[in-house]
Amino acid sequence: MSKKPLILGIETSCDETAASIITQNDQGSPVVLSSVVSSQVEVHKKFGGVVPELAARAHIDKIDWIVQKAIDDSGKKINEIDAVASTAGPGLIVCLSVGLSFGKAFAASINKPFIAVNHLEGHALSPKLNSNLNYPYLLLLISGGHSQFLNVQGLGKYKRLGTTIDDALGEAFDKTAKLLGIEFPGGPQIEILAKKGDPNKYDLPKPIFSKGGCNLSFAGLKTAVLRITKNIKTDQEKFDLAASFQRTIEEILYKKTKIAFKEFEKQNALTEKNFVVAGGVAANQNIRNMLINLCEEENYQSIFPPIELCGDNAAMIAMVGLEKFKLKEFSQLDHPAKPRWPLDENDCFFERCWGSIIMQYWLMKSEPDVWSIDQQIKSGAKGAPWDGGKKLSGCKKFKVNEKR
């Protein structure tokens, strides 16, 4: 029997230090032998967000014993490892550099190939860790830095169908949580608070709901939440706002996913219709249930990574490493860390900036119908019609939409 590849994966793109060992079974499906994730929540909590320099220091502190633990937990020996895969981007450059340098040095020291991995590709392939998934599939990637619909046609073959023109969904959850006085990272807490609230209490805007194809926009929601929080006095009102926010997100995703289904069907001759949801926000049970129901209505198979593999982890990095190892797609040891590394080759920086500017101009012209004065009054906001679109176009014209 031939030896099964054994891959070490390393992830340090943001605030999780992670290492994993994976292999494959006789059928060629991946098997996770170990997955160790060390979160830096305690380091960043008091700052209300990730501080890059502190994150990098914490990675340096922990990386060696996290990798050692992943190897020990797998029951394998260092000399059995066939390749080392590290996240090379996108992410915070000071953080990426730690795992990337460690992975390269490790690979060189055991004289085995090194594989540079795109973090987003890790999320995109993460459902392959627990299901037999065939290409093509439609991917909804919803994390702290990204919100995209992608037509995944094969390893390394991605076509973007839609993206956020401002905040990522995880970012919207985290910012809303902050406005509600919830400690960083607040996204998961919103889901818990929402259970105690009335989802119909507040009417929040749904930017570009009826336009923009399957592109998304969440910044206006945050503006609305900010206004409402100023008048919130009781815990119950807080729970109601969390529930209303959650319901609004579900309505946006329901509609935009339906549009993405149509786009995906236009681009592929399909024998089976697969819809994959990945990234940190895919851990949200309400969003999961809503998307599962939508898939039943539209005859799609819904596929989610296990909850523990929705957030950042190294098993998904090792998974990409395994696929690339089988194709002998190795990287040079001078492979750079890439703070920006879009999955879609056509997704060039200038194209995206221009896309964003045009979209925001168009939003500015058409925003009042997105959130009417009636809706504002109902939601407790007073004054002039919502001007989130104008503010957006004024301040963020040259902002790159996707942080990673």
Ligand code: KG4
């Ligand atoms: O994929 P991830 O771990 O890191 C990035 O690559 O960004 O995603 C982290 C994001 C954070 O914004 C976090 O608040 C959000 O995912 N998140 C959630 C939930 N769990 C994590 N958002 C909503 N509901 C959840 N249950």
Ligand code: ZN
């Ligand atoms: Zn991630």
